[in-house]
Amino acid sequence: MKELEFSFELITQDEKARVGKITTPRGEVDTPAFMPVGTLGTVKGIYIEDLISTGSQIILGNTYHLMIRPGTETLDLFGGLHNYMNWQKPILTDSGGFQIMSLAKLNKIDINIGAVFSSHLDGKKFVLSPEKSIQIQKSINSDILMVLDECPKLTHEKEKLISAIDISTSWAKRCKIEFGKNKNKALFGIVQGGLDKDLRLNSLERLTKIDFDGYAMGGLAVGETQEQMFNILNDIVDYMPKKKPRYLMGVGTPSDILGAVKNGIDMFDCVMPTRSGRTGLAFTWEGKLNLRNAKYQSDKTPLDIRNSLRSLNMYSKSYLNHLIKTNEILASMLISLHNINFYQQFMSEIRKEIKKGNFNNFYNKYINKF
Amino acid sequence: MKELEFSFELITQDEKARVGKITTPRGEVDTPAFMPVGTLGTVKGIYIEDLISTGSQIILGNTYHLMIRPGTETLDLFGGLHNYMNWQKPILTDSGGFQIMSLAKLNKIDINIGAVFSSHLDGKKFVLSPEKSIQIQKSINSDILMVLDECPKLTHEKEKLISAIDISTSWAKRCKIEFGKNKNKALFGIVQGGLDKDLRLNSLERLTKIDFDGYAMGGLAVGETQEQMFNILNDIVDYMPKKKPRYLMGVGTPSDILGAVKNGIDMFDCVMPTRSGRTGLAFTWEGKLNLRNAKYQSDKTPLDIRNSLRSLNMYSKSYLNHLIKTNEILASMLISLHNINFYQQFMSEIRKEIKKGNFNNFYNKYINKF
Numbered sequence: 001m002k003e004l005e006f007s008f009e010l011i012t013q014d015e016k017a018r019v020g021k022i023t024t025p026r027g028e029v030d031t032p033a034f035m036p037v038g039t040l041g042t043v044k045g046i047y048i049e050d051l052i053s054t055g056s057q058i059i060l061g062n063t064y065h066l067m068i069r070p071g072t073e074t075l076d077l078f079g080g081l082h083n084y085m086n087w088q089k090p091i092l093t094d095s096g097g098f099q100i101m102s103l104a105k106l107n108k109i110d111i112n113i114g115a116v117f118s119s120h121l122d123g124k125k126f127v128l129s130p131e132k133s134i135q136i137q138k139s140i141n142s143d144i145l146m147v148l149d150e151c152p153k154l155t156h157e158k159e160k161l162i163s164a165i166d167i168s169t170s171w172a173k174r175c176k177i178e179f180g181k182n183k184n185k186a187l188f189g190i191v192q193g194g195l196d197k198d199l200r201l202n203s204l205e206r207l208t209k210i211d212f213d214g215y216a217m218g219g220l221a222v223g224e225t226q227e228q229m230f231n232i233l234n235d236i237v238d239y240m241p242k243k244k245p246r247y248l249m250g251v252g253t254p255s256d257i258l259g260a261v262k263n264g265i266d267m268f269d270c271v272m273p274t275r276s277g278r279t280g281l282a283f284t285w286e287g288k289l290n291l292r293n294a295k296y297q298s299d300k301t302p303l304d305i306r307n308s309l310r311s312l313n314m315y316s317k318s319y320l321n322h323l324i325k326t327n328e329i330l331a332s333m334l335i336s337l338h339n340i341n342f343y344q345q346f347m348s349e350i351r352k353e354i355k356k357g358n359f360n361n362f363y364n365k366y367i368n369k370f
Numbered sequence: 371m372k373e374l375e376f377s378f379e380l381i382t383q384d385e386k387a388r389v390g391k392i393t394t395p396r397g398e399v400d401t402p403a404f405m406p407v408g409t410l411g412t413v414k415g416i417y418i419e420d421l422i423s424t425g426s427q428i429i430l431g432n433t434y435h436l437m438i439r440p441g442t443e444t445l446d447l448f449g450g451l452h453n454y455m456n457w458q459k460p461i462l463t464d465s466g467g468f469q470i471m472s473l474a475k476l477n478k479i480d481i482n483i484g485a486v487f488s489s490h491l492d493g494k495k496f497v498l499s500p501e502k503s504i505q506i507q508k509s510i511n512s513d514i515l516m517v518l519d520e521c522p523k524l525t526h527e528k529e530k531l532i533s534a535i536d537i538s539t540s541w542a543k544r545c546k547i548e549f550g551k552n553k554n555k556a557l558f559g560i561v562q563g564g565l566d567k568d569l570r571l572n573s574l575e576r577l578t579k580i581d582f583d584g585y586a587m588g589g590l591a592v593g594e595t596q597e598q599m600f601n602i603l604n605d606i607v608d609y610m611p612k613k614k615p616r617y618l619m620g621v622g623t624p625s626d627i628l629g630a631v632k633n634g635i636d637m638f639d640c641v642m643p644t645r646s647g648r649t650g651l652a653f654t655w656e657g658k659l660n661l662r663n664a665k666y667q668s669d670k671t672p673l674d675i676r677n678s679l680r681s682l683n684m685y686s687k688s689y690l691n692h693l694i695k696t697n698e699i700l701a702s703m704l705i706s707l708h709n710i711n712f713y714q715q716f717m718s719e720i721r722k723e724i725k726k727g728n729f730n731n732f733y734n735k736y737i738n739k740f
Contacts, residue, residue: 040693040696042693042700044699044700046700047700047703069695070667070692074667078670086681298444298447310419318454319411319454319456322410322411322440328410328412328414329415
C-alpha cells in the first residue's frame with residue numbers, strides 16, 4: 001500500500017465558499033477547518049481524548065513557544081510533538097514570526113540574518129532565521145509548516161508594507177529550500193500587504209512563483225475592522241490558486257469565520273474558544289454568553305441541551321457561574337471544551353450548508369447573531 | 371422494595387484493622403474508605419465521570435465554603451449538592467467548625483450562640499450555631515452530617531481542651547436534636563481531647579451516651595507528630611463502638627492512612643492528592659515524586675505503567691514536567707486525577723490485604739516507602 005501524501009482536494013463550491021479535504025499521512029482534514037491552538041503542546045484545559053471527540057482533526061502548535069519550552073532537544077527525543085503530547089493527528093505550526101513581533105523583545109530584523117530577539121521569559125537571546133524556523137518546525141515534526149515572515153503591525157505606511165513583503169518573499173524562498181522535498185508534509189507561504197490590494201497581489205504573485213502547498217493570509221485580525229478584513233479577502237481570494245488550501249491566520253470569532261468562508265477561505269486557527277473558556281465566555285448557537293453574569297446564578301438550564309459530549313449538558317449555567325466565580329479549574333475545563341465543541345459543530349454545519357448550496361442563507365441567519 | 375437505610379456492617383477484622391461497608395440510599399462505601407475533598411462543589415480539576423472511574427464512592431463537601439458560595443438559597447433550588455454538581459453518590463459534609471477556626475476571622479465562641487465569625491472573602495458576619503450547621507448540611511442534602519464542634523489548636527493546656535469538650539458535647543446534643551430522625555442519613559459525633567487519653571475517653575463516653583451513627587476523631591493532623599497521632603488512636607480506638615464507622619478527619623498521607631487503618635480507623639478525607647496534583651507532586655507505589663524536578667525533563671517513562679485510567683499512562687514524566695513548568699491546566703488535571711486514582715488503588719489494596727489477614731505484611735512493606 002502506498003503511503004498517503006499531502007494533498008488537497010476541492011470537493012464543491014457554493015459561490016466563493018468551498019468544501020475540500022486535506023489529506024496527510026496522519027489523517028484527513030475537512031475544510032473549512034478550525035484548528036484549536038495548542039501553544040505549548042496542550043490545547044489549554046482539554047484532554048486529548050476529548051479534543052478528538054469534538055471532531056478536531058488538526059491543531060496548531062506555536063514554534064516560538066515550543067523552541068523556548070520544552071525546546072528542540074526534548075522534542076527530538078520524542079521524535080516530535082505528536083508523540084510528546086500524544087496527539088497523533090496532523091499538526092500545523094506557525095513560523096514563530098508573529099510571536100517574535102508581539103511577545104518577545106525584538107532587537108532587530110535583518111533580511112540576511114533573520115529576527116534577533118530576547119525571550120519574553122528570561123531575556124535569553126535567540127536568532128530566528130528562515131532556515132532555523134524550518135529546522136525547529138521539523139523538530140516539532142509538523143505536518144504543515146509555515147514560512148517565516150515579517151508581520152508588520154497594522155499600518156498604512158506603504159514603505160513599511162513593501163519592505164515587509166520584500167523581506168518575507170526573500171525568507172519564503174529560503175524556507176522553501178530548507179524545507180526541501182517531502183511529499184508527506186506541506187509548506188505554506190504567507191501573503192502580506194496590509195489592507196492594500198495591489199501590495200497583497202504583488203506578495204501573492206511572488207509567492208506563487210516560488211510555489212507553495214498552500215497560501216495563508218497574514219497580517220489580518222490585527223486591529224482592522226471586520227469589514228476591512230472581509231474587503232481585502234474579497235479583493236484577493238479570486239487570485240489565489242484554486243487547488244491549494246487557503247488559510248486565514250489567527251481568525252477568529254464565529255462571524256469572522258462566516259465572512260471569511262464566504263470569501264473562499266478554507267482554514268482557521270484561534271485561541272478564542274479556549275481563552276474565552278478560561279474567562280467564562282461561552283459560544284453557543286444563541287450567541288456569546290458571559291457566564292460570569294449574576295443573572296445566571298439561578299439558571300438551571302444547561303449551555304446546550306443537544307451537547308452530547310462528555311455529558312456537558314448535565315451542568316447548569318448556575319453551577320458554571322459558581323465555578324467561574326470561585327476560580328475553579330473545572331470552569332475552564334468545561335467551558336473550553338464546550339467552546340471547542342461548538343466551533344467544530346459550527347464548522348461542520350458550514351460544510352453541510354455549502355454542500356447543499358445553502359451557505360448564503362446560513363450566513364444571513366447567523367452573521368448578526370455572532 | 372424497601373428503600374435502603376443508612377447502615378454500617380463490619381465485615382472482617384485483621385487485628386485492629388477492619389473491613390466494612392457503609393450502605394446509604396445513594397450507594398455503598400467500602401471501608402477503609404478515602405473521601406476526595408470537593409470543597410466548593412468540585413473535586414478540583416477532576417471531571418465527575420473520571421472521579422467515578424477512580425472508584426471513589428463518597429466525597430466530602432465543606433459546609434463553611436458552601437454556605438458562603440453558592441449559599442443555601444442556590445443549593446435549595448437544586449435540592450442539594452448532588453444535583454448541583456452532578457455527583458449522585460454519597461456526600462459527607464463537615465460542620466464548618468474547622469474552617470471557622472482556621473480560615474475565617476473568628477470573633478467569638480459562645481456556648482449558647484455558636485461561633486461568630488467574618489467570612490474570609492468579604493468580611494461578611496456570620497453566626498454558625500449547632501442548629502444552623504445542621505440546617506445548612508440539610509440544604510446540601512448531605513448523606514453523612516457532622517456535628518459542630520470546637521476544634522482547639524494543638525495544645526497541652528488541659529483547661530482549653532476541657533472547655534472545648536464541654537462546648538462540643540453541648541453542641542453535639544443540639545445537633546442531634548436538630549438532625550431529628552432520618553434513617554436515610556447519618557450524623558457523626560466528633561471526639562476531642564487533644565493528645566490526652568483521659569480527655570479523649572471522657573469526650574467519647576459523653577458522645578456515645580448521646581448516640582451517633584458514627585464517630586470521628588477530631589483535632590488530629592493539626593501539627594502533632596505521626597507517632598503522637600498513632601499513639602492516641604491506639605489509646606482510644608478499643609473504646610470506640612465496634613459497630614459504628616470510625617472516621618479520622620483531614621488525614622492524610624498514605625503512611626498516615628496505613629497507620630490509622632492499623633489502629634482501626636475506617637474513613638479518611640484529605641485535600642492532599644488534589645492539592646499536590648496542582649503543585650506537581652505525584653503519589654505512586656514507589657513513593658512520592660516531585661515532577662517539577664529537572665531530572666524528569668528527559669524521562670520518557672509514564673508515572674505508572676499499570677494506570678489504565680483515561681490512558682493516563684500515555685503521558686511521559688518529561689511531558690508532565692513541561693506542563694508543570696509552563697503552568698498548564700492539563701498538569702493539574704492529569705496529576706490530580708492520577709493521585710486520586712492512586713489513593714483509591716491504595717485503599718482497595720488495603721481492603722484486600724485485611725481480608726487476606728495479611729495487613730501487617732502490607733503495612734511493613736509500605737510504611738517506610740511513603
